[in-house]
Amino acid sequence: MHDIADSIPAATPYSEIFMKKKPCISHGCLMILKRFGNVSKSKMTLRKNFNVHNMCIFLLWFTFPNHSAATTKCQNLNGNAPAQPRGMTLIAGGGAVNWVVNPADVIQMAGHSFGKVLEHVIDKNAANKFIAYNNIPPDVPKVNTKSNSKGVLMMNPQGADEAAWIVHTIPGFPKALRGYLFPPEEIQKGHLFICLTIKESEIDAIVNGESRFIPPLTVARDISTAAPGGLKVTIYSKGEKSRFAPGQNIGKAFTQGNAGAWGDTAVVTGAGGHSFGKALEHVIAVEPTNKFIAYNNVPPDIPKPKTKSNSKGVLMMNPQGADEAAWIVHTVPGFPKALRGYLFPPEEIQKGHLFICLTIKESEIDTIAMTMRIATPLIYHNDIPDSEINSRPNLKKLVNGESRFIPPLTVARDISTAAPGGLKVTIYSKGEKSRFEIYRRILVRKLKTTIKIWTTRDKTLKSDCRIFGRNIRLVTSPISVSGHPSSLESDVSQWLISEQGNKFCAVDKPYQKSQTKEPAMAVCIDDASIFTRFNEIAANLDDCT
Secondary structure, eight states: EEEEEEEOOTTTTTTTTSSSSSSOOOOOOOEEEEEOOOOBBBBBEEEOSSSSEEEEEEEEEOOOTTSSSSSOOOOOOEETTTTOOEEEEEESSOOSSOOOOOOOTTSTTTSHHHHHHHHHHSSTTTEEEEEEEEEEOTTOOOOOOSSSSSSEEEEOOTTSSOOEEEOOTTOOOOTTTSSSOOGGGTTTTEEEEEEEEEGGGHHHHHHSOOOSSOOOOOEEEEESSSSSSOOOEEEEEEEEOOOOOOOOSOOOOEEETTOOOOOOOOTTTTTTTHHHHHHHTTTTSSOOOEEEEEEEESTTOOOOOOSOOOOOOEEEEESSOOOOOEEEEEETOOOOOOTOOOOOOOTTTTSBBEEEEEEEEEEGHHHHHHHHHHHOEEEEEEEOOOOHTTTOOHHHEEEEEEESSSSSSSEEEEOOOOOOOOOOEEEEEGOOOOOOOIIIIIIHHHTOOOOOESSSSOSSSSOOOOOOOEEEEEBSSSETTEEEOOGGGOOOOOOOEEESSEEEEEEEBBBBBGGGGGGGEEEEEEEEEHHHHHHHHHHHOOOOO
């Protein structure tokens, strides 16, 4: 999550709003929280302790040393380097210290343990029955699955305690009971093949989990290989509904105007200890001196809302006389729950987000409302008194949903933050009827310079270097925010920086063709310190034509 926040005068109810360990100084503070990982696929990992026998790794990468052994047993670990028809073999235990070249090509079955262990998988054998699984099964087109797992679990049903578990990375392989055919297109790739000889008593622990979608959504199970003093193997598994992914629930904070670099924040799952929670203190609970509008295209606890907007934020003010107001712009769906306590959506922890908070004067509210009215956000909470709304014509039209589609179809408005010498902020907004692509048709033209964009992108809109000094450059994924990695697959923030000048813009729509027919808004800040931090992140750019 990225978070830009402006400091609040000490005399106001927001005076502590951006406290971390010390208050934000100068004209604002900026916090970035990064989450990373892929929630769309179930994952499985093995923790291996290579100190005894009965495990084989083959690297193409493949193997099992004893070619005469029953194929319900295996001992090696195999691998195959890219573009090599033979792999490398490692035997767990047994005194082996180095990889050994596989004695035969994997495109043929004979002469290597990789083929031997599958002997009774590719052909019938009464002493070996098995389950084979693969997200790309052989000869089955366009399978609908979110799993990426591949393997074979086999056993002897005739009384002998013999079983084995194969875990591998090869799509479309093996063809159960239909002969040995290593996919030719996979020869050029590196693969991993692991075979564990186990006791039949371990089978149920491996397959644990009858229902896919009910708890537990994550499991950890220990098994061991069959030999005395066998390998200890721990299986970690998560379901797609767990929404868990590798990551961290802290972020990076940056204070605008401060010479320092990013600093770590407190965890965002709790409201205390970070400016992100403090800024929302009087949004999540009732406070007479703070009334607000909250908007979000995915409002909390409202299923399937109908909107083309992607805007998310809070516009708040003090209705009791003091000139106090703030505008929060962020990227977190279903958040915050107005007046119902602090709950950061658990499924959003793994993602990169952006959070901007600007301390403003109340005189700026109607200007902001004008730009928001064009972008037509979905308002899910409004408790600003009628007397305050009626005195601001654009705010009144915004909350009443008036004149959404009549000209002007694009607007640009300047505001500034409240402190002396405050930040200069320009808001660009377009309606869905404008048919403008916000990055090319609006932002490049208004900023009059090349822009560097961090956002998801489709297959239609690309980097564009046709016009000198007005290029669109795409920031290369992954990025690093002061050591926190993030990729396009796990980052939902959309931002850009200018090549000339010191402009940083948060945009509510990705760089995709679909947004030409949708409303959009960009909040652009002119500040050297903010620009410098994001320019460091945007160090690498995709090729441009």
